[in-house]
Amino acid sequence: MDSVDFQEAEVPAVVVGDPPKNHWRDVHILSFAFLLIFLAYGAAQNLESTVNTDQDLGTTSVGILYLSFTLFSLVASPMVRLLGSKRALVLGTTGYWLFIASNLKPSWYTMVPASVFLGFAASIIWVGQGTYLTSAARSHAKDSHLHEGTVIGNFNGEFWGILATTQVIGNLISLALLRNGKEGGSLRGKTLLFSVFLGSMTLGTILMCFLHKRDGKREDRPAPSANILSSIISLLKLAIAPLRDKRMQLIIPFLAYSGLQQAFVWAEFTKYIVSPALGVSGVGAAMALYGASGAICSLAAGRFTSGLSSITLIISGGAFLQILVLIWLFLKDSLKTGVLHTVYPLLMAMIWGMGDGVFNTLLNAALGILFRHDTEAVFSQLKVWQSASTAVVFFLSPHITFQAMLILMISALCVSVAGFLFLTLQVEKTFSSGN
Numbered sequence: 001m002d003s004v005d006f007q008e009a010e011v012p013a014v015v016v017g018d019p020p021k022n023h024w025r026d027v028h029i030l031s032f033a034f035l036l037i038f039l040a041y042g043a044a045q046n047l048e049s050t051v052n053t054d055q056d057l058g059t060t061s062v063g064i065l066y067l068s069f070t071l072f073s074l075v076a077s078p079m080v081r082l083l084g085s086k087r088a089l090v091l092g093t094t095g096y097w098l099f100i101a102s103n104l105k106p107s108w109y110t111m112v113p114a115s116v117f118l119g120f121a122a123s124i125i126w127v128g129q130g131t132y133l134t135s136a137a138r139s140h141a142k143d144s145h146l147h148e149g150t151v152i153g154n155f156n157g158e159f160w161g162i163l164a165t166t167q168v169i170g171n172l173i174s175l176a177l178l179r180n181g182k183e184g185g186s187l188r189g190k191t192l193l194f195s196v197f198l199g200s201m202t203l204g205t206i207l208m209c210f211l212h213k214r215d216g217k218r219e220d221r222p223a224p225s226a227n228i229l230s231s232i233i234s235l236l237k238l239a240i241a242p243l244r245d246k247r248m249q250l251i252i253p254f255l256a257y258s259g260l261q262q263a264f265v266w267a268e269f270t271k272y273i274v275s276p277a278l279g280v281s282g283v284g285a286a287m288a289l290y291g292a293s294g295a296i297c298s299l300a301a302g303r304f305t306s307g308l309s310s311i312t313l314i315i316s317g318g319a320f321l322q323i324l325v326l327i328w329l330f331l332k333d334s335l336k337t338g339v340l341h342t343v344y345p346l347l348m349a350m351i352w353g354m355g356d357g358v359f360n361t362l363l364n365a366a367l368g369i370l371f372r373h374d375t376e377a378v379f380s381q382l383k384v385w386q387s388a389s390t391a392v393v394f395f396l397s398p399h400i401t402f403q404a405m406l407i408l409m410i411s412a413l414c415v416s417v418a419g420f421l422f423l424t425l426q427v428e429k430t431f432s433s434g435n
Contacts, residue, residue, distance in 0.1 A: 026214075027159065030211060032162065032204075033204045034129070034204070035162050035166055036201065036207065037093055037200070037204035038170075039165075039166040039169045040100055040170060040201050041201075042167055043167075043173060044197060047174060052103070057106060059394065061111045062394055065118050066119070066263075067395075068116045068119020069118075069119040069383070072123040073123040073127070073380055075123075076126075077374075077376040077380035079123075079127075080124055080128050080380075083128075084213065085129075085131045085135070085214055086211050088128030089125055089132065092121045092124045093125065093204060094205075095120060095125075096201055099111075099118045100198050101194075102114035104194050104195070122383075123387075126382075129379075130367070130379030131379055133159055133368075136155060136214065137368065139214075147307075149305065150307075152365050152368045153301070153302045153303070153305025153310075153362075153365045154302050157299050157301055157305070158302060160360040160361040161296070161299035161302065161361070163295075163360075164295035164353070164360070165291060165295045166291065167287050167290055167294070171284040171287045171291070172284070174193060175284040178193060242378050247370055247423055247427070248381060250422055250426070251367075251420060251423055253412070253415050254363060254417075255363065255382050255386060256388070256389040256412070257389070258359045258363055259386035259387060260392070260393060260409060263389070263393035265349075265356075267394055268405055277342060278345060285346065290350065290353035292353070293351070294356045294360070297353070297358050298357040305361075305365055307369065309424070311366050312424045314358055314362055315359065315420060316421075321352075323410070323413060325348050325355075326410050328344075363382070
């Protein structure tokens, strides 16, 4: 029995409606809708630094995007409570659609406003995703009389496994449509590429509309009040309430690191490791391997999850893999000749993707298992810390050396693992004393 089983007797954070729902069906729909949306956005983000180079428009836009994402994540929880998770998911897709559309006519007047709005849209779509998936898992566990931790792990494993394939599909599409161009492809190739991406996002938005609604009455939702300001303040208090929980305080370093390690791949690894060894065309191959290994590990991690103890063991394995890559990068100067010079960036991308797949799946599963109340607020905190750390990398990258970034990454990973291990011990201690 896992250490958090004692929490299963508590009242679920989301009460589903009376009509029966096919919970696995909703997970499939949610996963493939995100696949269609993020195969376009992920590939577009990878290309921003090469297709929009005028005055660093692409890189600056992405930095603004994640800064906006961080700020709006602070209020995403009350927004999702008011909208409901399904409406938040559908509304959130509009920001991604607008951002891709702005790339058809890239300028400071189109991309910067689109980036700011995407920060808002991303905050509610990701809080909505975490809330919706956790609600579906809890409902399925209850209806089928299954262990809740196992179901949460399985649902997150499928979602993050399918989402990780966006790096493979999106980069292959980019490679196919831009293969004849230089520095991001010809104007015709870019127009065709972003038009295809818009079509993919439109299909993803339509698919999202077929989700069942999963928001019922909430005991912790503030009652309607004539004083709108009081209602907003009450909702904001609920949004920051998780910060007072010691468990959240201990897991925050890992939430931040999960954003750091993704931004490190996008902003640093491809620039300093992949491009010098394989050229710009090799970035697509490396990111495809990164996505493929992440997809496999996400699915596997979800299947082996049964509770906090198993999560801790698998996350430690993912951290070990990324530590190996970071140490390997310190030794890269001695690996500049021979076949290894071509192969090792691809191997690093694959190993790093394995760790990324583990973190994406199991951090979301851990939050779903540990925090049964205030689900929106908990996943809002996840995105606050992830997006803030991602923005830090994009803004810090031009001003520090690659070696300094490696030191930052190693330090952050060590602190994160230590905090998570201590969290596990604290929960185990609470469970033991409760018996």
